[in-house]
Each structure stands twice: as C-alpha cells, then as structure tokens.
Amino acid sequence: xxxxxxxxxxLLRAFKxxxxxxxxxGAPLLITGLLYLxxxxxxxxxxxxxxxxxxxxxxxxxxxxxxGGFAAGEMLVEFLQSEDLGDMLEVTLADGEGAxxxxxxxxxxxxxxxxxxxxxxxxxxxxxxATVVQYEDPTLTIGPGIVEDLVSQFIDGFAGAKIAAGxxxxxxxxxxxxxxxxxLAYAAWLESSGHxxxxxxxxxxxxxxxxxxxxxxxxxxxxxxxxxIAMTIFFAFFMGANSAESIIREDEEGTLxxxxxxxxxxxxxxxxxxxxxxxxxxxxxxxLLLASGLIFGIKxxxxxxxxxxxxxxxxVAAGFGVLLMSFVKNTRQTGPVMGGVLTLTGMLGxxxxxxxxxxxxxxxxxxxxxxxxxxxxxxxxxxxxSGVGGVLLPVGVMLGLGALLFAVxxxxxxxxxx
Amino acid sequence: MKxxxxxxxxxxxxxxxxxxxxxxxxxxxxxxxxSLLGPxxxxxxxxxxxxxxxxxxxxxxxxxxxxSIGHEPMAVKxxxxxxxxxxxxxxxxxxxxxxxxxxxxxxxxxxxxxxxxDEVLDVIGLVDRQKxxxxxxxxxxxxxxxxxxxxxxxxxxxxxxxxxxGIDPQSRxxxxxxxxxxxxxxxxxxxxxxxxxxxxxxxxxxxxMDRGRIIAxxxxxxxxxxxxxxxxxxxxxxxxxxxxxxxxxxxxxxxxITTNNGTxxxxxxxxxxxxxxxxxxxxxxxxxxxxxxxxEPNLEAVFLHLTGRVLRD
Numbered sequence: 001x002x003x004x005x006x007x008x009x010x011l012l013r014a015f016k017x018x019x020x021x022x023x024x025x026g027a028p029l030l031i032t033g034l035l036y037l038x039x040x041x042x043x044x045x046x047x048x049x050x051x052x053x054x055x056x057x058x059x060x061x062x063x064x065x066x067x068g069g070f071a072a073g074e075m076l077v078e079f080l081q082s083e084d085l086g087d088m089l090e091v092t093l094a095d096g097e098g099a100x101x102x103x104x105x106x107x108x109x110x111x112x113x114x115x116x117x118x119x120x121x122x123x124x125x126x127x128x129x130a131t132v133v134q135y136e137d138p139t140l141t142i143g144p145g146i147v148e149d150l151v152s153q154f155i156d157g158f159a160g161a162k163i164a165a166g167x168x169x170x171x172x173x174x175x176x177x178x179x180x181x182x183x184l185a186y187a188a189w190l191e192s193s194g195h196x197x198x199x200x201x202x203x204x205x206x207x208x209x210x211x212x213x214x215x216x217x218x219x220x221x222x223x224x225x226x227x228x229i230a231m232t233i234f235f236a237f238f239m240g241a242n243s244a245e246s247i248i249r250e251d252e253e254g255t256l257x258x259x260x261x262x263x264x265x266x267x268x269x270x271x272x273x274x275x276x277x278x279x280x281x282x283x284x285x286x287x288l289l290l291a292s293g294l295i296f297g298i299k300x301x302x303x304x305x306x307x308x309x310x311x312x313x314x315x316v317a318a319g320f321g322v323l324l325m326s327f328v329k330n331t332r333q334t335g336p337v338m339g340g341v342l343t344l345t346g347m348l349g350x351x352x353x354x355x356x357x358x359x360x361x362x363x364x365x366x367x368x369x370x371x372x373x374x375x376x377x378x379x380x381x382x383x384x385x386s387g388v389g390g391v392l393l394p395v396g397v398m399l400g401l402g403a404l405l406f407a408v409x410x411x412x413x414x415x416x417x418x
Numbered sequence: 419m420k421x422x423x424x425x426x427x428x429x430x431x432x433x434x435x436x437x438x439x440x441x442x443x444x445x446x447x448x449x450x451x452x453s454l455l456g457p458x459x460x461x462x463x464x465x466x467x468x469x470x471x472x473x474x475x476x477x478x479x480x481x482x483x484x485x486s487i488g489h490e491p492m493a494v495k496x497x498x499x500x501x502x503x504x505x506x507x508x509x510x511x512x513x514x515x516x517x518x519x520x521x522x523x524x525x526x527x528x529x530x531x532x533x534x535x536d537e538v539l540d541v542i543g544l545v546d547r548q549k550x551x552x553x554x555x556x557x558x559x560x561x562x563x564x565x566x567x568x569x570x571x572x573x574x575x576x577x578x579x580x581x582x583x584g585i586d587p588q589s590r591x592x593x594x595x596x597x598x599x600x601x602x603x604x605x606x607x608x609x610x611x612x613x614x615x616x617x618x619x620x621x622x623x624x625x626x627m628d629r630g631r632i633i634a635x636x637x638x639x640x641x642x643x644x645x646x647x648x649x650x651x652x653x654x655x656x657x658x659x660x661x662x663x664x665x666x667x668x669x670x671x672x673x674x675i676t677t678n679n680g681t682x683x684x685x686x687x688x689x690x691x692x693x694x695x696x697x698x699x700x701x702x703x704x705x706x707x708x709x710x711x712x713x714e715p716n717l718e719a720v721f722l723h724l725t726g727r728v729l730r731d
Contacts, residue, residue: 005522009508016510254506258567261470261502262523263495 002264006272007279010246014280024239024284028231029291036224036296053143055080055091056100056109063120072123073115076132076154080113080147088146097133104135111136111147225298229379230354232288233372234346236313239284240321241338243277247413249331256417270413274406277321281314301382305391309378312398316371319405326412349373371405374398422481423448423575423606424469429478431464438464440630441478446608446623448574451601453617454610455717456627457729462610463503465627466579469608470500483574496525499568503579505560509553513544513563516552517570524571534570541596542566558589565596575606582616594620614717614729626721633724642715648673649689650719652711653682655700665699678728685723 014020057080061073081091092109094100100112112135116122122130132151136144247270250256259269289310292298300306324341328334346352349372353359367373378394424446431439439461446452454462467473469480471491479486485493507516517535526534539545542562547555552563561581568576578597582590597620601607611617617624618638625635634641655662659677666672666684671692673685686692689712700707713719721729 002523005519009511009519012515013508013510253508254502254504255508257472258500258502258506259523260472261495261498261500262520263492263525264523265492 003268003272003275006259006269007275010243010273010276011279011283013246014243020239020242023235023242024280025287025291028228028235028288029295032224032228032231032292032296035227051143052090053088053111053147054109055089055147056094056103056112057091057115058094058097058100058112059115060097060117061115061119062117067120067124070120070124072120076115076119076151079154080150085150089150101135104137107137109137110140110143113147113151224292224296225300225383226354226380228288228292228296228298229383230351230376232285232292233313233317233349233375233379234342234351235288236281236285236317236375237320237342237346237372238338239280240277240317240319241324241334241342242321243280244273244318244321244325244409245328245331245334245338246276247273248325248328248334251417252331260417266414266417270410270417274318274322274410277318278314281317285310285314301385302387304388305382305386308388308395309375309382309391309398312378312395312402313375315402316375316398316405317402319402319407319409320371322409322413323405324409326409326416345370346372350376371398371401374401421448422446423450424452424480424482424608426465426469426480427478429465429468429480430476431461431468431473432476437630439468439475442627442630442632444625444632444635446575446606448606449601449604450622451597451607451609451620453621453624454608454627455612455614455617455624455721455729456610457612457727459629460612460627461630462612462627463579464630466500466577466608466610469494470498470577471495496571497574499571499573499576501565501568501576501578501581503581503583505564507552507560507563507567510551512549512551513539513555513566514548516563517566520567521570526571534572538566538569541569543592556589557585558592561585561589561593562596565593569600573605575608576600577608579610580612581609582611582613590616612729614721618717624717626717626724628721628725634720638717641717641720645685645715645719645723648685648687648715648719648723650713650716650722651684651686651689651693651696652713653684653696653707654680654709655682656706656708657704661703662700662705665703666696669695669699671695674722674726676722676726676728683722683728685719 014024057077059073059077061071063069063071063073077091077093079085080089092103094103094112097112097114100109100114103109104112114133114135116130116132118128118130119132122128132155134144134148134151136147247256250259250273256269260266289300289306293300324337325334328337348367349370350363350367351372353363354376364377368377374394374397378391378398381391381394422445424444426442426444429439429442430437442461442465444452454465456462464473468475469482469487471487471494475488479488481487482494483497485497487494508519511519514535517538518531521531521535539548542565544555544559544563544566547559552560555563565578565581568578576597582593585593594616597607597609607620609617609620621638623635623637624641625632626641627633634644659680659682663675663677663682667675669692671687673687675682675684677683693710693712697707718729721727
C-alpha cells in the first residue's frame with residue numbers, strides 16, 4: 001500500500017510538471033505530426049482512404065475469327081475487375097455505350113469506359129488504331145484519373161508489343177503474323193503475370209507504402225504508424241530513465257532520507273520508486289497509442305498482440321531506465337547521460353531510421369543489439385497485423401531483457417542506499 | 419521519577435579514518451527538552467542520524483522509548499518524529515498534499531489521516547496557504563511545514579536537527595515557542611543547535627559536544643558552575659590580536675585567551691581587576707581596544723573553558 005502511495009505521489013508530481021508532460025505526450029505526438037507533414041504526406045505516403053471509384057464498362061469489342069480466340073476487350077475488363085484493384089474500383093458491365101454514359105450522367109457511376117468494337121483487331125494488327133473512350137463525372141478528379149492511368153497502362157502494353165512487332169515487321173518485310181504472335185505473346189505474359197504483380201501494370205496502385213516508409217513497415221502500416229511507434233519507443237525509454245531519476249532527485253532533496261526515518265522499510269520505499277517508473281510508462285504508452293489512433297487514424301494491430309508488445313515495451317523501457325540511473329551519481333549527470341545514451345541506443349535501435357528508404361537489410365539485424373531495436377521489431381510485426389504467435393520472440397526478449405536490466409538496477413540502487 | 423526516553427550508551431560512528439562520534443553516552447528523560455550543543459562538525463547530526471536509524475553505529479547502542487536502534491529500528495521509527503536540518507519536502511506539492519503523503523508513510527489512513535492533517539496545518543499556521551505549492555512559501559513557512567511533517571503521527575520523541583539555521587528572527591522565535599509548547603504537551607524533545615542562546619532558552623538539560631565527544635552535560639546552571647565565577651570578556655582591537663596575546667597571557671587573573679575573526683575572547687577571574695591591565699598592556703604595544711563586552715558566565719564560557727575555542731567557529 002505504501003509503495004502505491006509513493007508511486008501515486010510521484011505521478012502527481014510528474015503531472016504537475018510541464019516538462020514531464022511535454023516529454024511524455026507532447027513531444028512524441030508533435031514530432032510525429034511534423035515528420036509526417038514534412039515527409040510522409042509529401043511523399044504520397046500515409047494511409048489515405050480513397051473512395052472506391054465506380055466504373056461502368058461497355059465492352060463493344062468483337063474479336064474476329066482471325067484472332068484465334070484472343071479477346072483484348074475481355075482482358076481489359078478482367079484486368080479492371082482483378083482482385084488487386086478490388087479495393088479501388090467497383091466495376092460493373094454496362095449493356096451498351098448509352099447505358100454506361102447514362103450511369104455517369106445520373107451519377108450512378110464515376111467513370112464510363114467504352115471499349116471499341118475493333119479493340120482486339122487493333123491490338124493484333126500493325127497500323128490499326130482503336131480508341132477507348134472514357135466518360136467521367138466532371139466534379140471528380142482523382143478517381144477518373146486513376147481509371148485513365150490504368151486503362152492507358154493496359155493499352156501501352158499492346159502498343160509496346162505493336163512497336164516491337166513493327167520493328168520486326170520492317171525487318172521481315174511486313175509479315176503481319178509476326179505482329180500477331182508478338183501481341184499474343186504479350187497477352188499470354190499478361191495472363192501469367194496475374195494482372196498486377198508485374199511492375200509495369202500496376203506501379204502506381206500498388207498499396208505498398210511509398211518512399212518514407214522502410215522495408216520493415218508492413219503493407220497497410222503507412223508512414224505515420226512507423227514514425228509514431230518509433231517516437232513512442234524513444235520517449236518511453238526517456239520517461240523510464242526520467243522516472244528512475246526521481247530516486248536520485250529525492251536523494252538530493254533530502255526527502256528520500258526523510259522517508260527512511262518513517263516506519264517504512266527500504267524495500268517498500270525503493271519498490272514504490274520502481275513502481276513509479278512502471279506506472280508512468282503504462283500511462284504514457286497507453287495515452288500515446290490511444291491519442292495517435294484518434295489523431296492520426298493509426299490502426300495498431302490485433303488487440304492481444306498490441307497488449308503484448310505494449311507490455312514488453314513497458315518492461316524493457318523500465319528496466320533500461322532503472323539500470324541507466326543506477327550508474328548516475330547525481331542529477332547533474334543525468335541530463336548528459338540520458339541524452340547521450342538514449343540517443344545513441346535509439347539510433348542503433350533503428351528509431352531514427354524508421355521510414356527511411358534504402359537502409360541496408362543488415363541493419364535489421366544490427367539494431368537487435370539494442371533493446372529499442374527489439375521493441376521496434378515487435379511493434380512493426382504488430383502493425384503488420386501479426387498475431388500473438390508472430391510477436392512471441394520480440395516480446396519474450398523484451399520481457400527477459402527488461403527483467404534482467406531491472407534486477408541489476410535494483411541491486412545497484414539497494415547497495416547504494418544500504 | 420521520570421522514565422528515560424532516550425538512553426545512549428558508548429555510541430561510536432566511524433567514517434573510514436574519521437571518528438565522527440566517539441563514545442557518546444547520555445540519557446534524556448521523558449518530557450524534557452534536551453539540547454545537543456556544539457560547533458559544526460562536533461558530531462551532533464551523526465548522533466541524531468543514528469538515533470533516527472539512518473546510520474548504523476560502528477559500536478555501542480541507544481534505546482528510544484525502550485527500543486534498541488540496532489535491533490528494533492521500525493519500533494524506534496514509530497515513536498520518533500525527525501525534523502531534518504535541511505528542508506525536506508516536495509516543493510511542487512501543496513502543504514496539504516505533502517502532509518497527506520507523509521501521514522500515509524507514518525501509517526495513517528482515512529478519517530484519522532484527514533483529522534491529523536487538519537490539526538497539524540492549524541499548529542503550523544498554514545491553514546490559509548494549505549493549497550499553495552510549497553516552493554512558493556517563504557523560508558519560515560517551509561520550516562514550519564518541515565516541522566509539521568514530523569508531528570503527524572504524534573511522536574513521543576521529537577528530534578530536531580538545527581531547525582533554525584538560516585531563517586529570520588521572527589520565524590526562529592515562532593519555532594522556539596512551538597518547541598516549548600510541544601514540551602508542555604508532554605513530548606520529549608531532542609534539539610541540536612550551535613546557537614548557545616537557543617540551548618540556554620529552551621533546554622531543561624544540555625550536552626556539549628566537541629569533536630565527536632560529549633564533553634559536558636547537565637542543566638544550564640550545572641554547566642555554568644564548571645567555569646565558576648569566571649567572567650568572559652570579549653574585545654575587539656584595531657590591530658592583529660597576536661600583537662598582545664603573549665603579553666596578556668602573562669597578566670595575573672587571565673585564564674584563557676582565544677581569537678576568532680578579529681575578536682579576542684578571554685576568561686578572567688575578575689574582569690574589573692583585569693581590564694585596566696589589558697588597556698595598559700595594549701598601550702604599551704601600540705594597540706587600541708575598540709570595544710569591550712563583559713559577559714556573565716554562560717555556555718559560551720563553558721565551551722571556551724573546556725575546549726580553548728569559541729563555540730561559533
């Protein structure tokens with residue numbers, strides 16, 4: 001009970017100190033927001049929730065007998081309806097051009113794509129042209145632009161085949177079968193590549209995070225999540241050390257010695273101080289996760305997984321802070337020690353390179369030398385939607401390492417006040 | 419016959435080669451105000467730290483209300499209230515928040531805690547400022563709060579370690595009056611100071627400490643009798659004291675001479691007989707006596723008599 005009283009007193013003091021509040025909550029949220037604005041959104045990153053584009057497709061393509069069963073119009077429809085584009089496009093087949101246009105005019109659809117009747121023929125024959133017509137709601141910009149890009153890329157594939165065929169044709173004296181074989185080969189490749197796994201067909205709609213989010217960040221994580229968790233880890237380690245510093249501060253203020261004159265054992269007094277570190281981190285991390293979820297819309301992952309990595313982070317940050325402060329003799333030393341050690345270990349732990357592209361893969365291993373690296377690794381897995389099984393290793397390491405660091409720190413502190 | 423609240427028996431404390439307390443022994447009767455008087459570094463605070471179970475004695479033992487500091491430290495801590503020399507409270511908390519917290523550390527809870535906090539706020543005169551941050555208080559208010567914390571659990575023995583250092587005369591007066599009031603209520607008070615006047619005014623009995631040893635103890639009158647009828651004469655000169663000390667030591671009736679910060683103090687059998695000879699000797703050495711203060715026998719004279727040094731070094 002007295003240990004809790006000591007911890008609550010320390011929390012009360014902490015919450016009355018503007019500096020502590022800034023370092024606990026303000027700085028991580030502010031830095032994340034600024035970094036996101038500076039790099040994340042400008043790089044096109046983030047987790048933008050685009051509205052699904054409603055597309056009406058009128059496939060008027062009539063492949064002739066000479067196409068050998070190849071139907072370019074049908075392939076375009078399948079491409080637009082592919083699973084890869086399912087999150088972006090809602091494709092409906094229209095009965096004809098008029099129906100497709102009408103759907104756009106009545107705002108039942110955002111875009112109408114009219115595939116001409118000679119689309120396959122144009123794809124197979126050199127020198128022929130066919131135009132895919134796109135009607136769009138003039139009030140919209142992004143959705144129609146995406147559809148136009150996708151259709152253009154699809155058509156460019158055939159155009160590339162025709163150019164290639166055209167070169168061959170010139171060399172082989174205008175043999176049209178070569179052009180046809182080239183177009184068919186491209187179509188076969190398109191089929192085998194699955195309409196979207198090839199880089200050329202879906203580069204701009206790939207939902208992988210763009211520059212600004214590292215390789216380690218998962219699909220769907222986004223820039224903001226990676227930056228936020230790096231800041232949360234850094235400032236959690238800072239607050240772990242800062243809370244543990246209160247033991248040294250109280251020693252200098254004389255209140256620790258005064259506590260020892262009360263009928264309270266040394267174990268309870270130091271236990272209360274260590275409980276302060278844990279409670280401070282619980283409050284900090286939980287508030288940061290909730291606040292960043294609300295402010296930035298970050299989805300942290302599965303609840304149980306998030307609970308485990310949160311627990312791991314709190315334990316390892318508390319252990320690190322207690323151990324670090326057990327080496328410090330007075331509060332004049334704490335500033336440089338905390339600043340230097342936490343910045344260095346944070347850097348090596350990958351907290352400041354989270355989201356930076358082109359970091360060598362070997363760094364993913366190197367960072368695990370630091371407890372911050374394990375925390376980052378665990379949280380990345382959680383952000384990728386990993387289940388409990390996926391985070392057991394980093395959580396286990398964090399709990400074990402945290403307990404070890406904590407135990408050594410406690411022994412050193414007890415020796416100091418024995 | 420009063421019972422013994424504190425019994426100190428041959429207490430020693432060494433810090434490496436430094437012998438901070440060397441065989442201190444004394445008894446403090448229940449309900450009395452007992453002062454430990456001595457200059458800085460005499461060993462007063464070390465003795466108090468051992469009584470408060472903050473330091474373990476190198477050898478010897480002490481009992482507080484019958485509990486050994488070596489074997490029953492928790493029992494000792496329950497019956498004592500310690501007011502440290504330096505103000506030890508949480509400046510970012512209010513007086514009430516400070517008292518609430520410290521009351522819990524003394525095991526108080528619920529209604530009893532609230533009642534005691536109210537009572538102590540009243541005793542230390544901080545009812546009106548109870549919600550203000552302690553670091554916004556004046557020095558005197560902080561001192562009062564510092565004392566109030568030690569009163570929360572109604573200690574049987576109150577230990578005050580130089581509680582008036584560095585405060586204004588009005589706050590000092592207030593603290594001395596408060597201590598007397600505690601004594602009237604039956605509390606045993608162990609008070610350390612290097613101010614002779616405080617020990618003289620407050621104490622039922624006094625122990626004089628120097629260099630880790632208790633060199634004399636007893637009531638004020640008993641201690642003064644040590645110097646008998648000697649007068650203490652304090653003089654200031656317009657020249658270095660060394661120019662006259664050798665000559666003055668040879669004057670009949672001069673017992674001890676010591677210098678401190680340009681002031682010369684001596685013990686004399688009869689100041690009326692000695693003073694003309696001092697003036698004559700000063701003239702012969704081209705030294706002018708610029709002020710003379712003749713004091714009745716007091717604790718300062720006792721300390722000078724016993725150690726050859728002045729109390730305020």
